[in-house]
Amino acid sequence: MIVGVPKEIKNNENRVALTPAGADELVERGHTVYVQTGAGENSGFTDEEYKEVGAEILATAKEVFDIAEMIVKVKEPIEQEYDLIKPNQLVFTYFHFASSEELTHAMIKSNAVCLAYETVERPDRSLPLLIPMSEVAGRMSVQQGAKYLEKPIKGRGILLGGVPGVKAANVLILGGGIVGTHAAKMAAGLGANVTLMDISLPRLRQLDDIMPANVTTVMSSRYNIIQEIKQSDLIIGAVLIPGAKAPKLITRDMLKYMHAGTVMVDVAIDQGGCFETSRPTTHENPTYIIDDVVHYCVANMPGAVPYTSTVALTNATLPYVIQLANNGWRKACKESKDLLLGLNVVNGKVVYKGVAEAWNLPYTEVSEVLA
């Protein structure tokens, strides 16, 4: 198969979808790999390194999209890329359709095959292509939160761990999945008082077992959230209903309960955000303030630490990229239930229920497009 890797163009998106090691694995199996010049540069990979393993370098994104049967990307296509995508082309990347009606319609119109990293799912219901980036974003959310709590950038002016004789900060984490677990470990390690909320009691039991003593687990409910936010310094939004819009757990009217300078990091922003007042921001301009509460809502947090994120992401995606390249998407999806669940929009049809529901669009059973 002809595989194309364009350079990412989202704001401060420094990751690349395939490393030279990944290109090597594909070439070794007889596939042709085209990489846009400079695509790996910000992750530390030169054009020369791709060439050494037999990949070919192309000058522009258009050339890559024109020639490739499968495009492997990191972030969802953005407007300049919509028209580059061809009918029947397989596009394997994060899409997060439930957070963008415009993207959903653009991909329906493209007639391409959109296989979304974030909904590829293992039989145990884990999300293998989201996990590595959730690990990164979870850890980063505490770093970012700590930074924006500083007074000169409008935070409360509190150190997460306090110092001897002074209380540590209170950190509230909504959602005890991958992002939430990694955020809790980091915040606890810095010495903060951490409250971790989830709606799953089995999950809370498990977390209670593995977390250090300065992490308390609490059932997530509107009432409990209101009690907590009155004393929170940093709030991290980390909930997920796979493929669907995130539930709004903190509404606009709840901001009045918070201290001025509280920081809210909405990691779930890529699924629309779990705070009513969240709107996507960029690494260039990551925060804004509403009612004295600092909001950080960057939708591609891992893009800022590409040396870690590119390798973590491609470790997880490569086995699936190989299956798709070896077998084509239809056969690969028939043989792998994991990949089948990644199909979101195929040849103009929405085949993922959460996406159809998010935008009130007709839903087509995925079996219909596999035939």
Ligand SMILES: NC(=O)C1=CN([C@@H]2O[C@H](COP(=O)(O)OP(=O)(O)OC[C@H]3O[C@@H](n4cnc5c(N)ncnc54)[C@H](O)[C@@H]3O)[C@@H](O)[C@H]2O)C=CC1
């Ligand atoms: N902004 C960014 O750069 C990035 C964003 N993400 C996003 O972070 C979000 C979380 O991802 P993961 O941790 O991997 O998901 P996960 O599926 O591992 O965890 C989500 C957790 O939320 C819980 N939950 C659902 N509804 C809840 C509620 N009402 N209250 C409390 N908990 C609730 C679930 O029980 C589950 O434990 C996703 O939207 C993901 O796309 C992930 C990586 C990067």
Ligand SMILES: CC(=O)C(=O)O
């Ligand atoms: C998960 C995601 O949206 C990201 O890594 O950018």
Ligand SMILES: [Mg+2]
């Ligand atoms: Mg207030």
